[in-house]
Amino acid sequence: MPELPEVETSCRGIRPHLLGQTITKVVVREPRLRWRIENEIYTAEGHEVISVARRAKYILVDTGVGHMILHLGMSGSLRVCQSDTAVSKHDHVDICLNSGQCVRYNDPRRFGALVWTDKAPFLHPLLASLGPEPLSEDFSGDYLWRKASGKKQLVKSFIMDSSVVVGVGNIYASEALFKAGILPTRQAGKVSRQRYHDLVDAIKETLQAAIKSGGTTLKDFVSTDGKPGYFKQKLLVYQRTGEPCVSCQAPIKQKRLNQRSTFYCTSCQR
DNA sequence: AAAGACACCTGTCCGC
DNA sequence: TGCGGACAGGTGTCTT
Numbered sequence: 001m002p003e004l005p006e007v008e009t010s011c012r013g014i015r016p017h018l019l020g021q022t023i024t025k026v027v028v029r030e031p032r033l034r035w036r037i038e039n040e041i042y043t044a045e046g047h048e049v050i051s052v053a054r055r056a057k058y059i060l061v062d063t064g065v066g067h068m069i070l071h072l073g074m075s076g077s078l079r080v081c082q083s084d085t086a087v088s089k090h091d092h093v094d095i096c097l098n099s100g101q102c103v104r105y106n107d108p109r110r111f112g113a114l115v116w117t118d119k120a121p122f123l124h125p126l127l128a129s130l131g132p133e134p135l136s137e138d139f140s141g142d143y144l145w146r147k148a149s150g151k152k153q154l155v156k157s158f159i160m161d162s163s164v165v166v167g168v169g170n171i172y173a174s175e176a177l178f179k180a181g182i183l184p185t186r187q188a189g190k191v192s193r194q195r196y197h198d199l200v201d202a203i204k205e206t207l208q209a210a211i212k213s214g215g216t217t218l219k220d221f222v223s224t225d226g227k228p229g230y231f232k233q234k235l236l237v238y239q240r241t242g243e244p245c246v247s248c249q250a251p252i253k254q255k256r257l258n259q260r261s262t263f264y265c266t267s268c269q270r
Numbered sequence: 271a272a273a274g275a276c277a278c279c280t281g282t283c284c285g286c
Numbered sequence: 287t288g289c290g291g292a293c294a295g296g297t298g299t300c301t302t
Contacts (some may be wrong), residue, residue: 002296003295005297032279034278034279034296034298037272057296057297071296071297073278073279073295073296073297074279074294074296074297075279075294075295090280097280108280109281109294110279110280111279111297118279126297151272152273153272157273157274170294170296172295220294238275258275259275259276261294
């Protein structure tokens with residue numbers, strides 16, 4: 001599920017259940033995620049959760065003696081349930097709490113990760129070379145324009161590069177480029193400064209709106225599996241191949257760019 | 271150095 | 287109904 005809004009929603013969903021709780025047990029039923037879950041993860045047992053934060057699409061759980069770094073990959077999800085709730089297929093990990101609840105990690109494709117670090121999490125190799133958060137002030141039109149200078153890469157690939165900016169996944173890359181009126185096949189270095197300003201605005205708007213919609217599913221996060229259907233209804237181009245453009249009625253086109261499906265309108269995007 | 275391809279995995283859907 | 291193939295929200299690593 002996870003684009004950034006989904007990860008943010010998951011992070012907000014689990015935070016109140018984790019904060020101030022002691023981790024009584026970490027149950028690993030299937031250690032073979034993207035990387036094998038190392039035994040160090042059990043260091044967390046007996047320690048209190050001090051904070052739950054998000055950086056890019058990583059969820060960071062601070063235990064005081066180290067951090068859990070959690071990633072949901074393509075198909076991962078988290079939910080909060082009682083520790084004795086029957087497990088379902090692909091429920092790989094439980095983080096059990098003294099409240100009797102646990103955070104349960106489910107991931108059919110196992111592209112996700114659960115990593116332990118006893119150093120500052122931002123120094124971890126997975127996080128060390130990440131670009132700015134898309135919703136921060138550091139992410140501006142000027143920043144993106146300067147960064148794009150001389151790049152021959154497609155603008156879509158460019159904004160999906162996590163060293164440029166984090167959290168722009170395949171869905172929102174198409175969506176934001178449509179809103180900004182930029183063809184995904186443009187070379188990054190050939191897009192004007194003004195258009196990068198428009199693109200940054202579009203990325204921020206798109207992500208913010210999605211987080212807001214994700215928020216509406218927050219209240220029943222505990223009881224449901226936390227799968228929000230928020231984006232489907234608001235998507236302007238993604239998976240709308242052949243359907244009329246919301247702006248000009250021309251049929252939406254689809255093309256594969258760097259092995260990723262890409263959706264756009266040839267008359268609204270230049 | 272930069273850009274693109276590939277790999278990791280399971281589930282689902284579509285055409286034959 | 288079954289089977290093969292394509293595809294799916296990510297991203298580290300390998301190859302050009």
